[in-house]
Amino acid sequence: MRVYGSVSHEQKPGIGFVPRGSTQSVETLWSAARVHAGEVVVVVVDLKDFFLTTPLRRVYGLFRSLGYPWAVARLLTGLCSSATPPSVFLALPESRRPDWRTRKIYESPHLPQGTPTSPALANFAARQLDVRLHGLARSFDANYTRYADDLAFSGDDSFARRCHSFLAAVEDIAADEGYALNKRKTRIMRRSGCQRVTGLVVNDHLNVARADYDALKATLHNCAKNGPQAENRAGHPDFRAHLEGRVVWVENVNRARGERLRRMFEEIWW
Numbered sequence: 006m007r008v009y010g011s012v013s014h015e016q017k018p019g020i021g022f023v024p025r026g027s028t029q030s031v032e033t034l035w036s037a038a039r040v041h042a043g044e045v046v047v048v049v050v051d052l053k054d055f056f057l058t059t060p061l062r063r064v065y066g067l068f069r070s071l072g073y074p075w076a077v078a079r080l081l082t083g084l085c086s087s088a089t090p091p092s093v094f095l096a097l098p099e100s101r102r103p104d105w106r107t108r109k110i111y112e113s114p115h116l117p118q119g120t121p122t123s124p125a126l127a128n129f130a131a132r133q134l135d136v137r138l139h140g141l142a143r144s145f146d147a148n149y150t151r152y153a154d155d156l157a158f159s160g161d162d163s164f165a166r167r168c169h170s171f172l173a174a175v176e177d178i179a180a181d182e183g184y185a186l187n188k189r190k191t192r193i194m195r196r197s198g199c200q201r202v203t204g205l206v207v208n209d210h211l212n213v214a215r216a217d218y219d220a221l222k223a224t225l226h227n228c229a230k231n232g233p234q235a236e237n238r239a240g241h242p243d244f245r246a247h248l249e250g251r252v253v254w255v256e257n258v259n260r261a262r263g264e265r266l267r268r269m270f271e272e273i274w275w
Contacts (some may be wrong), residue, residue, distance in 0.1 A: 037152040038205040044159035047200040047207060048168055050175060051190035055154035056116040056123050060183045061086055063130035085126060087117045134182040141178060145171050157202045168193050205258060213258050221251055225269040233273055245275055
């Protein structure tokens with residue numbers, strides 16, 4: 006098992022939630038994917054509302070384990086969490102108001118998205134989940150990694166035949182730890198099709214998906230031909246940095262493809 010965005014049982018804590026395109030991001034995603042390269046079947050599972058459902062009692066327990074007195078740990082937990090006032094939802098048009106369950110989750114104290122503290126706290130709070138899923142994967146002779154809220158498992162033919170019973174056990178463990186699975190995002194990927202983990206293809210070795218490569222190649226070609234402003238349809242404030250980050254991403258995964266894209270990038274007149 007390796008966990009990226011939490012703690013590996015073999016090495017030091019992983020990273021996770023770092024700017025995409027940065028050296029740390031590339032290395033972390035690459036490491037989380039390579040464990041599954043060349044396996045018969047790859048299963049990916051998404052934790053639903055990862056921050057929202059992270060139990061705050063575990064955040065409090067983390068601060069206590071670091072040596073803070075109970076009152077300080079309680080204060081820090083409060084500072085790192087938030088609750089949405091009901092008036093926020095009432096101010097929305099009725100057609101845009103979330104369902105009752107979603108409102109109750111947001112109105113209860115939770116780790117907010119977008120703060121610098123939530124990713125690390127959510128990752129450490131999920132340690133027990135990681136330990137239990139690692140044990141489950143080992144009992145099925147499978148691999149396990151987690152990158153933030155993305156869980157990935159892989160294994161041989163024996164694991165492939167038992168995938169559905171395995172997923173039922175994963176769901177039970179997640180529920181017991183206070184999490185729910187987003188079943189719409191669960192994927193069972195066999196080698197006959199495209200196997201992807203953290204955005205990378207892992208069928209035989211790590212690679213960038215052909216469609217993603219072709220799309221970036223077309224964008225660079227059009228930038229050189231028509232000018233970058235004409236291609237910046239999403240309105241990126243620093244389109245050059247955005248494109249270069251995507252090129253660096255490919256360079257770190259597939260050097261040959263990355264070199265081709267780099268040459269095209271250098272031909273753009275900025």
